[in-house]
Amino acid sequence: MLTGLRRVEHIMGFPISVDLRDGDERSHDAVEGAFAWLREVDARFSPFREDSEVARLSRAELEPEELSDELTQVIDLCDFYEESTGGAFKSWLPGRGFDPCAIVKGWAVQGAAEMLHDAGARRFCVNAGGDVVTFGESEPGVPWRVGVRHPERADQLCVVLELRDGAVATSASYERGDHIIDGRTGEPARGLISITVVAADLTTADAAATAAYAMGVEGITWAAAQPGCEVFAVDSERRVFRSPGLPVAS
Template identity: 45%
Template sequence: MTRRAFVEQIMGLPVSVHVRGPGADSPAAADAVAGAFAELRAMDAVFSLYRPDSQLSALNRGEPVHEPLVDEVLDLCERARQRTGGYFNAYLPEPGGGTRLDPSGLVKGWAVERAAGHLDGYEFYLNAGGDMTVSGSWRVGVEDPAQPDQLLTAVEVVDEAIATSGGAHRGAHIVNPHTGAPARGLRSVTVIGPALTWADVYATAAAAQGPQAVTWLATLPGYEALLVDDDGALLATPGWSLPA
């Protein structure tokens, strides 16, 4: 079966696209992938917290912003806050008072989902730093947060999305919005489901909540999760088969 891979550095991380099947090696497929990468670069220009010229940076400086995409993301963030009991919150407390807008726990999955729209008609996976959406059936590895070069398990993902949150690569960057303190209790959370935007949100919210989040995750229709606690023990929702 024909298969072609593309990789670019976007949003400060490697983004890879694999296309396979009829037409995978065609100029049209390459153009579709280029469109997906261009979409991600455009979203980074709007939402990056590391670029002073982004719309999000302007918003955090208190400057007026008139951008429909920002309005769309802020609306999604409010829905995410309500769905997660406040464990996902784009407004994080700042030392000394005040809040800072940081929707990155939603934006990456949302942006990747938008970018994947350019690949309609192809069998593909699009992976941005562990947040992945796929068309077709792909075997996806879940890394061990204690040894990121090793896998805990591998799962079959079919026309769905998979997202992982945790501190294996970025340290203790997830905050419990209810306390303002760094999240504790979990090394990683991996969520599989139909929409990457929400898989990303649910993984972030569960990491903020801690090990008890497995009970909440089990109530989410269409989504399954694997959690690794601070001791390395595995927790999972009923539909996820734990590795032997």
């Protein structure tokens, strides 16, 4: 009988790994399908590929009725977070066209994880450049432990979280610089140096973390008020905020 499997590929600009702790031949085969899905998403939804569906939308080459169901779903999510944040989160920015990357990453990886679960896997995690979705436990009775990088010390962690059937995502400037824009001002977001969101799924965790970062300090309260979300944040004054239900490792 097959047991665990570990695999990593570089897709969408960062390493994505699968750590499968159980499963049979069907769920192992699903790992290939999950990575194929992620490669497909990269090809179809990257704003940096001239032939992608997203790039064609930015160039106004597609009519609304020509959009795929998946792109329509992504656009709806973008619209939801823009409205919810009062415009701090925006997928359409002057001079940049349509850029749904803040939504697509978590949405795509969550989809890959659900493919594994549908194929019978019950204990696994998928790590996409530090954003993680988990199912089950790493070992019987042992939750998955996810370390959150210290925003100013690359060799240290600022908190370790314990997860079962959940996801965690972090938005910060330490990897890609000032890449998150406050859509209300058109300028790089200010007020936070790192914010981590724990949620039931990575679509929510990743989008909420990015949206909250774009909002600045007010994004902490906003993110903590989102259904099912817990928050760990460090603001530009180096003050630490932790919501009461955050699953911190003991």
